[in-house]
Amino acid sequence: MRIHTLDLRFQGIPGLIASYLVESGGEFALIETGPGSTLAALRSAIRAVDVDESAIKKVFVTHIHLDHAGAAGWWAQQGATVYCHPNAARHLIDSSKLIDSARLIYAEKMDSLWGDMLPAPAERLIVLQDNEGVPLGEVEINAWDTPGHARHHHAFVLGDVCFTGDVAGMxxxxxxxxxxxxxxxxxxxxxxxxxxxxxxxxxxxTLYLTHFGAVxxxxxxxxxxxxxxxxxxxxxxxxxxxxxxxxxxxxxxxxxxxxxxxxxxxxxxxxxxxxxxxxxxxxxxxxxxxxxxxx
Known part of the structure; x- marks a missing residue:
């Protein structure tokens, strides 16, 4: 198994938001998509580690806040399967309420900060219950229900490593x-x-923090x-x-x-x-x- 840390350079700043590309047995999975505003940076980072983005068939989001899942709909529209918490699915299918709430907070900065959040086709989403696993090559990615930051939060576990989203802080x-x-x-x-x-x-x-990097x-x-x-x-x-x-x-x-x-x-x-x-x-x-x- 190989894990690549992809720095999304949020607002042009390194070390703030990461996505993780996991490779096992010839299969690839993306953990966290980052916001729509960093999609181009994410795609560039994937190419930089010599991976064709079309090979990424599985995408995991820890929760639906824009800095973690804003680009999930784009990946779903490309044909990837997006795995998420049961309480997150409806917001990935129809993100209008999420976007409207965020726009009240960020106002004119909304688009430059977060970019577009495209809707995910319902048939491209799979919800995971606590402890449910998804095979990836020679390993399995397990979802752990980890509320506290949000009630729709998963951490993703691969053996002795954990992708923590926001549950282990910044x-x-x-x-x-x-x-x-x-x-x-x-x-x-x-x-x-x-x-x-x-x-x-x-x-x-090892912990892999979305904000930021390996611990x-x-x-x-x-x-x-x-x-x-x-x-x-x-x-x-x-x-x-x-x-x-x-x-x-x-x-x-x-x-x-x-x-x-x-x-x-x-x-x-x-x-x-x-x-x-x-x-x-x-x-x-x-x-x-x-x-x-x-x-």
Whole structure:
């Protein structure tokens, strides 16, 4: 088995969004498609590793957020089979609600950031249940239901490696600072920690993060990330109980995360780069929304 990390150079910036090309027994699968705006970069990266994109018959998306699955419909329209979570399929077939919601947030930046999200023909989609596997050459790709970031989230497991989507967070260029992926509307710290615990118990050799790249210090990474999920939740929950405004919550969240990143040795340039992929204001809103829903 061979795994190729494909850097999609989101907004022209390296190291923010990855797709993974898996080769086994003469078969090829793509894990994560990235957004429509990086489709040309993805296709170029596939050619750069001497693979004909027409040979890619299986495409796996961890969840339907635009930075992970925005180009899935294009692949389905080319004849590939797209595998997804049961709660994701309807949004890949008809992405209008997803796009309309995103446009409310990103406004005039929507098209330049995310590009087109084409509809996937229903007959090209296969939903996977928890622990269900798909053969690929000499290996099997297994779907693990891993909510917390989103209720429609899968991690994909191949033996002792795991493609984590957003459930293991975002790591900036191998720094010790981990950014919690917590954008609205489905952040759930209880489910999130349970999903991380499931990954920890598996003792994987390598994690492949969509944001970004291979992680070999798996136990330390997951232990750190587990702590970070609890940390950001407890911080926002305290402010919510205090009665602070949405804007003040965003300000405090950004200030605390910036301080944590600086203490971990992240440069200001790298911090701003991370903000391009996991905006602190959106994460602050995602955590606060969970607090607002609690009885």
């Amino acid at each position: 790591r900036l260029e191998h720094s010790s600072y981990l950014s919690v992926t917590a954008s609205p509307p489905q952040f759930d710290p209880v489910a999130y920690v349970q999903s991380v615990d499931r990954l920890m118990a598996a003792k994987f050799k 070999s210090d798996v136990a330390a990474h997951l232990a750190n990330y587990r702590q970070r999920i609890t940390e950001v939740y407890e911080r926002v929950a305290a402010g919510f109980r205090e009665g602070i405004s949405t804007e003040e919550n965003r300000r405090r969240y950004a200030a605390a995360e910036h301080q944590a990143a600086m203490q971990a040795g992240v440069s200001e340039e790298l911090w701003l780069k991370g903000e391009s992929a996991n905006v602190t204001s959106m994460c602050a809103d995602g955590v606060r929304l969970y607090c607002e829903k609690q009885p």
